[in-house]
Every structure is written in structure tokens, then in C-alpha cells.
Amino acid sequence: MAKPKQQDSKETRAAKSAAAKAAATARGNALREAAANSRTGRHVGGFMDFVREQGVVGLAVGLVLGTQVKSLVDQLVASFINPLLGLILPGKGDLVQKTFSLSWGAKTADFGYGAFLTVLISFITVAAVIYLVVKGLKLDKLDKKKG
Numbered sequence: 001m002a003k004p005k006q007q008d009s010k011e012t013r014a015a016k017s018a019a020a021k022a023a024a025t026a027r028g029n030a031l032r033e034a035a036a037n038s039r040t041g042r043h044v045g046g047f048m049d050f051v052r053e054q055g056v057v058g059l060a061v062g063l064v065l066g067t068q069v070k071s072l073v074d075q076l077v078a079s080f081i082n083p084l085l086g087l088i089l090p091g092k093g094d095l096v097q098k099t100f101s102l103s104w105g106a107k108t109a110d111f112g113y114g115a116f117l118t119v120l121i122s123f124i125t126v127a128a129v130i131y132l133v134v135k136g137l138k139l140d141k142l143d144k145k146k147g
Helices: 010-038 040-054 056-087 113-136
Strands: 100-104 107-111
Touching: 040 056, 056 113
Parallel strands: none
Antiparallel strands: 100 107
């Protein structure tokens, strides 16, 4: 004759039920996470986090403004500073046209120092304008310290 099956105690059945529920929940969570990872929404969210954390928008705005400030300063130097310095320095023409020559034996080299000075003046002016804007508007205080 076969032995009758022993009945599980209430505690054993409750433990088995809780374990089954936990396993089902874990499987459901894993499936939801896998589905979320495969959606483009997660990638877009990650991209937006990157943009916020790295200050990409501020960098883009700074690049555009810096380009425009450089154009403005280049025109200022070409229209006002070059002719003024051309009047002060010896020789004819604007600052851009100022040169000097060196000879060594039968060879001669012309150096266009005026064109170099024009670019140097533009660079210094752009750097000064950006520095004054950043300090004047206290934009240097906006960056969060990482740490």
C-alpha cells in the first residue's frame, strides 16, 4: 500500500509562496528593464543627462557668441586701429601693410610684421572682451564644482 502524502505545514507553504512571488517579481522587473533599455527613450534620456552634466548647451552658446565677437573685433581693428597705427608708424599704408626686410648675402626676406600685429591686437581684444563679459556678468560663478 502506498504511503499517504504528508501535508506541508502552513509555514512551509507560505515560504514557498513568498519565494514564488519574489521570483515572478524579479522576472517581471528584469523583463521591464530589458524592454526599457531597448527603447530609444532611454537613449534620449541618457543623451539629455549628458547635455545637462557636461554643459554642452553653454558650450554651443559660447562658441556662437565667441565667433560673433571675433568678427566684430576683427572689423574694429581693420576699420579703426589699423589706419590709426598706420598714421603713427613710419612708412606708407595701414598697419597690415607694414613690413621690414633683412638681407643675408644675396638673399632678401620681407617680414610682414603689420599683419602679425593686426592678428595679435584682435586676439588680445577678443580675450579682453570675453574676460570682461564673464567677470562682469559673474558667469564664472555658474559652473558647479565637481567633486
